[in-house]
Amino acid sequence: MSFYAEFRMLSEKAMTFNFPPEMPLTEVFRGRHVLDMEKCVGCGLCEKICPNLAITMVERGEADEKRSYPQVDYGKCCFCGLCEDICPREALKLSHFPFIVVLGRDALVYPPEKLAEPPKLEHPVPPKIKGITNWAISRSFWVNFFFTGCCFIEAAPWVGSGFDMERFGMLAKGSPRHSDVLLIGGYVTVKTLRRILRIYEQMPCPKYVITLGCCPVNGGTYWDSYNTINNLEKYMPVDIMIAGCPPRPEPIGLAVVLAMNAVQSGYMGKEEKVNKEEGFLEVPSVEESREEGEYSIPFGPQHPASGNFDVYFKLEGEHVKSARPNPGYLHRGFEKLMEYRTWWQNIMLVQRVCVLDGASYELSYIGAVEKLAGVEVSRRVKYLRTIQAELCRIQSHLLNLGLIGGATGFDTMVRIAWGDRERILLLLEKLTGGRIYHIYNIPGGVRRDLPSNFKDDFKKEMKYMLKQLDLYDNLCFNNPVFNGRTKELGVLPGDMAVRLDVTGPNARASGVRFDVRKASPYETYDELEFNVVTSEGSDAYSRVLCRRKEIEESLYIVENALEKIPGGKLFERNAKGGLRLSPFSPLPKGETIHCVESARGELCFHLVSNGKNTPYRAKIRGPTFDSILVAMPKVLEDEHVAEIPVIYWSLDNCPADHDR
Amino acid sequence: MAPSVLEVLKQEFQGEYTREKVFSFVKVQKEKYFDAAKLLRENGFERLLTVSAIDWLDENEFEVYFLVYNPAENVYVKVSTRIPRENPEIQSLSSIWENSAMHEREVWELFGITFEGNTMLKPLFLEGWKGPHPFLKDFDWRKYVKEFPM
Ligand code: SF4
Ligand code: SF4
Numbered sequence: 033m034s035f036y037a038e039f040r041m042l043s044e045k046a047m048t049f050n051f052p053p054e055m056p057l058t059e060v061f062r063g064r065h066v067l068d069m070e071k072c073v074g075c076g077l078c079e080k081i082c083p084n085l086a087i088t089m090v091e092r093g094e095a096d097e098k099r100s101y102p103q104v105d106y107g108k109c110c111f112c113g114l115c116e117d118i119c120p121r122e123a124l125k126l127s128h129f130p131f132i133v134v135l136g137r138d139a140l141v142y143p144p145e146k147l148a149e150p151p152k153l154e155h156p157v158p159p160k161i162k163g164i165t166n167w168a169i170s171r172s173f174w175v176n177f178f179f180t181g182c183c184f185i186e187a188a189p190w191v192g193s194g195f196d197m198e199r200f201g202m203l204a205k206g207s208p209r210h211s212d213v214l215l216i217g218g219y220v221t222v223k224t225l226r227r228i229l230r231i232y233e234q235m236p237c238p239k240y241v242i243t244l245g246c247c248p249v250n251g252g253t254y255w256d257s258y259n260t261i262n263n264l265e266k267y268m269p270v271d272i273m274i275a276g277c278p279p280r281p282e283p284i285g286l287a288v289v290l291a292m293n294a295v296q297s298g299y300m301g302k303e304e305k306v307n308k309e310e311g312f313l314e315v316p317s318v319e320e321s322r323e324e325g326e327y328s329i330p331f332g333p334q335h336p337a338s339g340n341f342d343v344y345f346k347l348e349g350e351h352v353k354s355a356r357p358n359p360g361y362l363h364r365g366f367e368k369l370m371e372y373r374t375w376w377q378n379i380m381l382v383q384r385v386c387v388l389d390g391a392s393y394e395l396s397y398i399g400a401v402e403k404l405a406g407v408e409v410s411r412r413v414k415y416l417r418t419i420q421a422e423l424c425r426i427q428s429h430l431l432n433l434g435l436i437g438g439a440t441g442f443d444t445m446v447r448i449a450w451g452d453r454e455r456i457l458l459l460l461e462k463l464t465g466g467r468i469y470h471i472y473n474i475p476g477g478v479r480r481d482l483p484s485n486f487k488d489d490f491k492k493e494m495k496y497m498l499k500q501l502d503l504y505d506n507l508c509f510n511n512p513v514f515n516g517r518t519k520e521l522g523v524l525p526g527d528m529a530v531r532l533d534v535t536g537p538n539a540r541a542s543g544v545r546f547d548v549r550k551a552s553p554y555e556t557y558d559e560l561e562f563n564v565v566t567s568e569g570s571d572a573y574s575r576v577l578c579r580r581k582e583i584e585e586s587l588y589i590v591e592n593a594l595e596k597i598p599g600g601k602l603f604e605r606n607a608k609g610g611l612r613l614s615p616f617s618p619l620p621k622g623e624t625i626h627c628v629e630s631a632r633g634e635l636c637f638h639l640v641s642n643g644k645n646t647p648y649r650a651k652i653r654g655p656t657f658d659s660i661l662v663a664m665p666k667v668l669e670d671e672h673v674a675e676i677p678v679i680y681w682s683l684d685n686c687p688a689d690h691d692r
Numbered sequence: 693m694a695p696s697v698l699e700v701l702k703q704e705f706q707g708e709y710t711r712e713k714v715f716s717f718v719k720v721q722k723e724k725y726f727d728a729a730k731l732l733r734e735n736g737f738e739r740l741l742t743v744s745a746i747d748w749l750d751e752n753e754f755e756v757y758f759l760v761y762n763p764a765e766n767v768y769v770k771v772s773t774r775i776p777r778e779n780p781e782i783q784s785l786s787s788i789w790e791n792s793a794m795h796e797r798e799v800w801e802l803f804g805i806t807f808e809g810n811t812m813l814k815p816l817f818l819e820g821w822k823g824p825h826p827f828l829k830d831f832d833w834r835k836y837v838k839e840f841p842m
Contacts, residue, residue: 222819222820222821222842223817223818223819226819251837255837256833256834256837257833257837258823258826258831258833258836258837259818259826260837260842261842262837262841262842263841263842266842312820316819316820359816359817360816360817360818360819363817363818365802365826365827365833367827368826368827368833369833372833372834403712530738530739530763531738531739531789531790531791532790532791533739533740533741533789533791546763551763551766552713552714552766623717624712624715625715625759625768625770627768634741636741636742636759638742638744638759638770640746648746649746649747651742651744653741653742653759657742657794657795658791658794661794662790662791662794691817
C-alpha cells in the first residue's frame with residue numbers, strides 16, 4: 033500500500049453512517065404501506081394485483097354499512113408497489129418507512145387500522161445493566177451468517193464500512209460452535225433447511241436466531257414454490273424476524289439493538305427444539321469413492337466464502353484433483369413460478385433470480401415481453417434503462433471486488449469497496465425507489481422519471497468513484513501481495529471459455545472479445561461510446577482487473593447517457609394489433625428470445641406465449657450456469673486448496689442465478 | 693456463411709424456420725435433431741447456450757430444444773423438436789458441446805426427459821425429492837403447497 037493511499041484513508045471522513053438512523057436515506061424508497069381509509073372504496077384491485085397474496089380484503093363497520101379494506105401481511109409483501117400503482121383512489125401508498133421488526137409472525141399482519149396510522153420509529157430504550165455477564169454477552173455477539181438467500185445482500189453492508197457491525201461488538205464467525213447468533217439470510221429450501229438445522233444444533237447455548245426477509249417466515253415471493261420452506265418456526269425456534277424483501281440494513285440494525293437490549297435484561301433465547309420430520313431433514317451423508325492418498329472436503333454451503341452453494345473437492349496432498357459442484361440450495365423454480373403470474377406481475381419476480389445484478393434480469397425479461405407484445409418504447413425509456421443497468425453493473429462489480437478482498441484476506445478492500453457500493457445503491461434508490469430490487473421496468477416503459485437533481489448527484493459520485501478507483505489500484509492492483517495472491521491462478525484459456533460457454537468479464541479476461549452490448553446492442557448501447565475491456569491474462573487477477581476497468585467504462589456510459597437523454601413518454605400503452613397494455617392484458621401467441629449483457633455475462637430470456645395473460649413457458653439462461661457448474665471444476669484442477677476462494681470469487685458466482 | 697447453414701437446415705432437414713433479427717427458430721424431426729446440431733457445430737456455432745424443454749400437455753408432447761450461437765456471424769439458432777410425453781428420450785448433445793451434459797441433466801431432473809449418451813443424469817438441484825418432475829404442466833404447485841405445507 034502506498035503512503036499516499038494510507039494518508040488519504042486516514043485524512044478523510046469516516047464512511048460509516050450514524051446509528052440508529054432517524055429515517056432511511058431517500059423519500060422514494062418503497063417501505064411500509066399507509067392506507068387512507070376515507071379514500072378507499074374497497075374495490076379490491078390491490079388484492080387482485082398482489083403477486084404474493086399479501087393483501088386480503090377485510091370487512092369493517094356495522095351491519096348495513098359494512099365496507100372492506102385491505103389488510104397487509106408483511107410476511108408475504110415484497111414491497112413491489114404494484115398495489116400502489118393500481119389503486120384508483122390513491123388510497124394505498126407506500127411510505128419510505130422500512131422498520132418492520134417483530135418477535136412472532138402474527139405481528140406481521142397489519143389490519144387496515146394499523147395501516148392507517150402513520151409509521152413511526154420508536155427508538156428502543158436500553159434497559160438498566162443488571163449483571164455484568166449479560167451485559168458482556170450482549171456487547172459481544174459472535175454472529176454466524178448463513179447466507180441462505182438474497183437477503184444476505186443487505187447483511188453484507190454490515191460487514192462493510194457503511195454500517196460496520198463491529199462497533200456493536202459483533203463479529204462475523206464461520207464456525208457455528210463459536211457463535212451465539214445465527215443470522216438466516218433469506219429464502220430457505222428443503223436442502224438448505226437440512227444444513228440450517230445442523231448448524232443450529234451445533235451452536236452452544238444460549239443461542240439466538242434472527243431471520244431476514246419474508247421468505248423464512250412465510251415463503252415471501254416464492255410462497256407457491258414446491259421447494260420453499262414457508263414456515264421456519266415449524267422446524268426450529270426463531271427469536272427475531274425482520275420483514276422486507278430484502279430488508280434494508282437499517283432495520284437489521286434495529287433488530288441488533290433489540291437483541292442486545294433483550295439479552296442485557298436476561299433473555300436466554302427460546303428453548304432449543306428441532307423438528308427433523310423423522311429424519312427427513314437430516315443432512316444426507318455423501319459417500320465419495322476415494323483412492324489411497326486422496327481425501328475429500330466439502331466447501332460450502334455455509335463457508336464464509338461460498339455463498340449458498342457447495343462443492344466437493346477431492347484432494348491429493350494439498351492440490352485439487354477434482355471438484356464436483358452441488359447446486360440447488362436456491363432452487364425456487366422461477367421459470368415455473370412465472371407461469372403462475374401475469375406478464376405484468378412477473379416484473380417483480382425476474383430481478384430476484386440474481387440479487388447481485390437485478391437490473392439486467394429486468395431488462396432481459398422486459399425486452400422479451402415487449403418484442404412479444406410488439407411495443408416500441410420511447411428513447412427516454414431506453415436511456416433510463418441503460419442508466420439503471422450500468423449503475424447496477426457497477427455495484428455488482430464493487431461487491432465482487434469486496435469478495436475478492438475477503439478471499440485474499442485483504443479486509444481493507446472489503447470495507448472500502450462495499451462502503452463505496454452504498455453510494456451507488458443510493459443513486460439506484462433515487463432513480464428507481466429500490467436499492468436492490470428496483471422493479472423499475474414495466475411492459476411499455478418505466479415506473480418513474482429521472483429525479484430532478486440526479487445528474488448533479490451522479491456527477492459528484494462519479495468524481496468520487498474515479499478517485500476511489502485510483503485508490504483500488506494502489507491498494508490492490510499495484511500491490512505485490514495482491515498480485516501474488518491472484519496472478520497465474522485459476523487460468524481459463526480463451527478457447528476453453530468459448531467451448532464451455534463462459535461469457536462476461538470471465539471470458540473477456542481471457543481475450544474473448546464478446547459483449548452483447550456491442551454484438552447485438554439493445555436499449556441505447558449503439559448510441560453510446562464505450563470500450564469492451566479485454567485482457568489476455570486469463571487468470572484470477574485479469575478477471576478482477578477486468579471488472580475494475582468495467583466500472584470505469586460504466587461510469588462513462590452513465591455520464592454520456594445523462595448528457596444525451598432526450599425527452600419522451602415514460603409509458604407506451606399501445607402495442608401491436610390494437611393491444612393495450614395493462615396489468616392483466618394477455619400477450620399474442622408466439623415465442624421470443626432476448627439477450628443482454630449482465631454483470632456476469634450473457635443472459636437470455638426465452639418466453640413462450642399461448643395467448644394468455646401468463647407465460648406458457650419462461651426459460652432463463654443465466655451466465656453462471658456454465659461458468660460455475662461446468663467451467664469452474666476445470667479451472668480449479670491442480671490448484672492449491674488455499675486458493676479455492678480466490679479463484680471461485682474471481683469467477684464471480686451468483687448461486688441464485690444457476691439454481692433459479 | 694451462417695445463413696446458408698440455415699438454408700441447409702431448412703431444406704435437408706425439412707425444418708420449419710422463422711427469423712427475428714439475430715435469432716432464428718428452426719423446427720426439425722426428432723431423427724434430425726442430432727445431425728442438425730452437428731451441422732451447426734461444424735459451421736461455427738461454437739457456443740451452446742442452453743438445452744431445455746417445453747411441456748405441451750394438451751398435445752401430449754414435449755418440445756426439446758437447444759440454443760446455439762455463432763460468434764463470427766453473430767447469429768443465434770434455436771433448434772427444437774417434438775417427442776411424445778410417454779418415455780421421453782432423445783440423443784444427448786454432449787459429444788458435440790461439452791457443456792450440454794449439465795443442461796440436459798437439469799432437463800432430466802425437472803421434466804424427466806432422458807438423454808441417451810449422457811452419463812451425468814443424476815439429481816442436480818433437488819435432494820431426496822420423491823414427487824413428480826416439478827416442471828411438468830400437470831404438477832400444480834399451488835395445490836401441492838396447500839396439501840403439504842412445509
Ligand atoms: S407491495 Fe407488492 S407484494 Fe406488497 S402488498 Fe403491494 S402488491 Fe403485494
Ligand atoms: S386500497 Fe385502493 S385498490 Fe385497494 S381496495 Fe382500496 S381503493 Fe381499491
